[in-house]
Amino acid sequence: MSSHKNLHKLSAGGLLISLGIIYGDIGTSPLYVFKAIVGDGIITTDLILGGLSCIFWTLTLQTTIKYVIITLRADNKGEGGIFSLFSLVRRRAKWLVVPAMIGGAALLADGMITPPITVSSAIEGLRVFYPNLTTVPIVIAIISGLFLIQQFGTSFVGKAFGPLMFVWFSMMAVLGSVYIFQFPEILKAVNPYYAYHILATNPSALFILGAVFLCTTGAEALYSDLGHCGRSNIRISWIFVKSCLLLNYFGQGVWLWQHQGSPLGLDNPFFSLMPEWFLIFGICIATTAAIIASQAMIAGSFTLISEAVRMNLWPKVKINYPSNQKGQLYVPSINILLWVGCIIVVLIFRESRNMEGAYGLAINLTFLMTTILVAVFLKRKKVPTYLVVLFVSIYGVIELVFLVGNMAKFLHGGWFTLVLASILLSVMWAWSSARRIKNRYVRFVEIEDYFPIMSELSDDESVPKYASQLVYLTSANFISEIESKIMYSILQKQPKRADVYWLVHVDVMDEPFTKEYKVEFLIPNKLIRIDFKLGFRVEQQINVLFRTVVEELVHKGEIDITSKYDSLRKHKIVGDFRFIVLEKVLSRANTLRFIERVIMDYYFILKKFSLSEERGFGLDASFVTIERVPLIVSVPENSELTRISYPETIES
Structure with missing residues (x-):
């Protein structure tokens, strides 16, 4: 127990663990966000400044203010995540189980898309050397290997995660800074006017919004892993992470500035920042970071399911504890389910650019559900009503706007995420509803x-x-x-x-x-x-x-x-x-x-x-x-029988 408490204190070790466990998903987003914003269009000044402005304010409003400052307060004896949050507020109203189930199902669906998109984005960097490289077999091999090692427990890998992610974030910061020094004027994109301007004037504004949303998809993981790292460590390490992310995004903005007027084609602004001699190292580090991001998502899914089982929101499944480390668990059935889901995603979409449409929509639903539950939590904590209304209004509007942007990607892969999330939700709904029906008939x-x-x-x-x-x-x-x-x-x-x-x-x-x-x-x-x-x-x-x-x-x-x-x-x-x-x-x-x-x-x-x-x-x-x-010992309504007597036999 003492080691658990120590983990929650601010410490160098705690900060390093936070880097390794929490920021994989949000930390690998520079691999594909700008590529998704530009898409097949021509690189323009508006697109660069507007895109950067949207990224800056999304990371600030969504990740920093909503999650790091507000939502991390909703800790349940040191634990976080949508089901921990639900257990804090479920006594307030029965209907709160609905946002909890939708959020949980969407988070699981997201767990099937994170490994394919991050690993694909990293491996596609090899196309600089091999333009016609088919990445699908490599991606499937890496993902399969990752799911294979889950059963042995990942604490032995986990110890190396922190230092490796520190290398990753530092690399991103250095690469971005080199370009910002060449053109410091790019920093004017911090002005929210550019975000407003692009969303108000660009005909593809909804697609741009959907792409921008990808920069914040790992924010929910921040809250889910509260129990592993503690609030102080997460808040302090986020300052470093956010700085590195923004430096890299602005660096990509400068590279795009230098290539205005032409389409992006197969280039990825992220890998384009790297000098040629460093590319192979950069791709290796990116692949490692992608694997770490996937690992964090898988571990999060295991925790989510184990909580859902205890709360009677998911069928009882076998849960193994491969190591003595707190929070280390392995759910064989979910491991297989996620693995099959990931392979299907890779086979259907093949390229990371095709997965961008499927990614984001599910996590957007989780964001909305977290907003509802946090609002109830704030009300319970006697936060003044006007502040709760302000919180719901601001984040309700932001997330609904993002939802509209993500729905624009429905035909480009978003349908897949919604189908996945709906199947998972139907399991949760049927399991909890059946329990209510059964309880009604228990005498x-x-x-x-x-x-x-x-x-x-x-x-x-x-x-x-x-x-x-x-x-x-x-x-x-x-x-x-x-x-x-x-x-x-x-x-x-x-x-x-x-x-x-x-x-x-x-x-x-x-x-x-x-x-x-x-x-x-x-x-x-x-x-x-x-x-x-x-x-x-x-x-x-x-x-x-x-x-x-x-x-x-x-x-x-x-x-x-x-x-x-x-x-x-x-x-x-x-x-x-x-x-x-x-x-x-x-x-x-x-x-x-x-x-x-x-x-x-x-x-x-x-x-x-x-x-x-x-x-x-x-x-x-x-x-x-x-x-x-x-289950029910009842007599059907139409079960009345009429007795008839036999006529007396007439003696001859």
Whole structure:
């Protein structure tokens, strides 16, 4: 824990880690932003000054003010990201789950486009030497290698990320500065008039806006990685990063100034800044930075999914922890999903210039959703209403204008991102909606009413013993209640005699790392309830947690788990434990509305691909019994029957 706190203090190490983890995405944007702004058009004074002015003010308003100054305040016990933000405000209103899900789905879709566009942009630099080079196989090989190493944990690579990104940013600053010294007048582009002028007069203003937006796409990663680096380190390192980015952009502006009146063609202003002798080194450094940017995006996607699983916004999936480093996790299913997505992007679009249209639209949606959630957070923090309204007005307008600009790219690849984000959103929506539908049909009964019969059953030797210790997972939030299905399972569906019945309840807390439990002896030595309070970043290994609590209770002499069988008790053998998991199935005779039936059908399809309940809760399969229970025990409305009597047989 102390090392975690140290990381959040301002330190040289923390600043270096920030460079390596956070700025990959935003730091590699100079590879393609100006190329996208100029596009197939002719290089003009307006385009250069207007483009630079737009980049300067976008980085200032979006990244610096919105994210670095305002959004980083919304930390959840040191953790950031759209789901951490949602967990801070979800008690305010139920509908806030919608922006959280849209933002999360869009961020995941973006994770499939970041590696292809950054790696392609870097590798295309080789065309200076080999004009007809086909980059697709090289890009696919690099991306595949990157996804392959995820399973081993990336902490060993991570240590080198900081120094490598420092080299990258320093290189960009030096390359840009050399050109700015040749033509310092380029700095007048800081004047916002040039941004206004180009957007008001250029017929391709929407396309330019969509291209400019690419310079800020990594801003969301700044906030998502708050837990890895700490607010102070991010804020201070951003000063260095922003300076390097702007120096490079303005340097590219000078190079373009020297080539006015001609089309850009296959030239990339970024690589054109490099002297010929340095090009091969520059391309290697750019490729390394692109891989680091992709790595940061993949790691961010793993964290995002693990949070979504805990919050019941995504099917339970296997999550591995390849190293002891905090926050290091690996989600095999998402690794495959992202890898396939990246390969499809490369095969469909082939060139980085074709990917520019697909990139940006998804992250634009995440920006908008973050604005909504931050506004609710500021309101909760009792920030004056007029300031909250000002925040929403300014960023709502900026991001909606960008959205219109990005929608102009819809036919040029934007459709792909929206399709991707929609599929991911549908999974989140179906999973959380199905949970609400299921909860509507869960019937709770007063547990006290069953105390006498459970005590009697436990002592009734005419019923064969089912297990010494019988454990049920319950969703009842109050200790006075229990699901009727659990009582049905114990008393009627093959009566289950046990020495001790355990009820285990898990509450996912809004804080990230809470680990607490409470024990309630409902019937002394017969019925015990354990309530776990676990943060949304804590792995729900119920088997391990339950065993830890039982050992502690035995150690304190609060319970005795020695077997009651005479032969085993004599030798102080511990009794057996058995978990019962009740799996809900949809009966044919259900009264669901059509849309609910569709959601439940989709949910059960997703369930086939997700982890089973026992594996999701980390239970040992050899101690688990699965019981299938109908979700809804209801009688269809038209089920009335009329009894008819047979006519009496007439004796002959």
